[in-house]
Amino acid sequence: MGRDETETCITVPTFFKCPISLDVMRSPVSLCTGVTYDRPSIQRWLDGGNSTCPATMQILKSKDLVPNLTLQRLIKAWSDSVGSSAAGSPDPASAREIPTSEEVNESLTRLSLEKDEEIRLEILSRIVRFVKDTEANREFLSGKKDLVPMLVDIFVSAAKIKLVLLAIKILDTVIEKGNEGDRERLSNLMLTNGGDCLTAILLAIQRGDLESKIESVRVLEVISSVDTKSKIIIAERDGILTELIKSIDTxxxxNLIEASLSFLITISKSKRVRSKLIAAKTITKIRDILLTEETTSVAVTEKSLKLLEILSSKREGRSEICCGGGCVEGVVKKLLKVSTAATEHAVTILWCLCHVFREDKTVEETVERSNGVTKLLVVIQSSCSPMVRQMAKDLIKVLKVKSSASALAAYETKTTHIMPF
Known part of the structure; x- marks a missing residue:
């Protein structure tokens, strides 16, 4: 979320901002401690059963709120002055200001102590605006070692789904800047609390808007990428695989399909998880994507074929592909039609079915009937990797092409193949 040139030039005096929300105060009121807050923010604090001043933590002798009329007049004069010089921004007091690094540091300190969920919402909203604003802000926040534990605590303790969604948004933004150690630390924190964090993420996927769903899936992918144990824990959490497989519907x-496929590819590196994905009819969803007549993004097609390639390494996966009613046709259909990567995944799947295992001879007929032989001949002369071109040659020989002996001789090989899984 960027700011235009006019907003960048506006500097808000610090004492015009509420110590709780860090936004310009609309209705400043003072406590008996002498500290001034915006009325809605301090009222929520007091209604939450608190009896201290949030800024000083002094016990309040009185909870009376005294309007600070002098400050209100100053804010009004400043607002009018800025509004008259900033076209299209007549009410900067209502604008959502981007906090400074110093203010974010203060917000993080308060977030670690704060228990009131309404105030936590305000703090997290400010941090989201900060982290979405610039690359430098994301770098700054990713370096805060205490940030992830605080966000994980929100996953565990928050009663409001809005808090979880904001925490996920921040995590999704900053974790990509982290190193492998940061990701391992996040995974350990989120997977060693009895499943509460996974429950929170599942709720975000089920109840959040589209952006929140995508962010939640990306966070899941990060915490599952650490090791095999993390993949199994996530895959065996009730509801997660069901929701993610549902997300790859045509x-x-x-963008949600792509994020979900990327996550499923990551966890499918565990053989145990592959069996769960096959049993959950993931291959049927992939078949529908491959056969759709509507335009599918290159990334979605590539990831669909890559996941299908991984699942074809198991016997039950190959059986599902062969008996899936159109899955093989969908693979052949994508040969040479999408990208080099998609073609290489498609050739590998066919090579696995027709050359390595050959458990269902009807697949060969399907490939021939779908004009697969002609496409494979082109693959041999394409820019695909040498390994994939050799696979195409092997396939042509298996398919018993009715061509001249000299043509077949060109495909003779004594190469020893290694399964690409």
Missing amino acids: ESDP
């Missing part, structure tokens, strides 16, 4: 948003 009616879903392409």
Whole structure:
């Protein structure tokens, strides 16, 4: 979320900002400690059963709120002055200001102590605006070692789904800047609390808007990428695989499909998880994507074929592909039609079915009937990797092409193949 040139030039006096929300105060009121707050923010604090001043933590002798009329007049004069010089921004007091690094440091300190969820919402909203604003801000926040534990605490303790969604948004933004150690630390924190964090993420996927769903899936992928144990824990958490497989429906948003496929590819590196994905009819969803007549993004097609390639390494996966009613046709259909990566995944799947295992001879007929032989001949002369071109040659020989002996002789080989899984 960027700021235009006019907003960048506006500097808000610090004492015009509420110590709780860090926004310009609309209705400044003072406590008996002498500290002034915006009325809605301090009222929520007091209604939450608190009896201290948030800024000083002094016990309040009185909870009376005294309007600070002098400060209110100063804010009004400043607001009018800025509004008259900033076209299209007549009420900067209502604008959502981007906090400074110093203010974010203060917000993080308060977040670690704060228990009131309404105030936590305000603090997290400010941090989200900060981290979405610039690359430098994301770098700054990713370096805060105490940030992830605080966000994980919100996953565990928050009663409001809005808090979880904001925490996920921040995590998704900053974790990509972290190193492998940061990701391992996040995974350990989120997977060693009895499943509360996974429950919170699942709720975010089920109840959040599209952006929140995508962010939640990306966070899941990060914490599952650490080791095999993390993949199994996440895959065996009730509801997660069901929701993610549901997300790769052809009616879903392409960005959500891509994020979900990327996550499923990551966890499918565990053999145990592959069996769960096959049993959950993931291959049927992939078949629908490959056969759709509507335009599918290159990334979605590549990831669909890559996941199918991984699942074809198991016997039950190959059986599902062969008996899936159109899955093989969908693979052949994508040969040479999408990208080099998609073609290489498609050739590997066919090579696995027709050359390595050959458990269902009807697959060969399907490939021939779908004009697969002609496409494979082109693959041999394409820019695909040498390994994939050799696979195409092997396939042509298996498919018993009715061509001249000299043509077949060109495909003779004594190469020893290694399964690409």
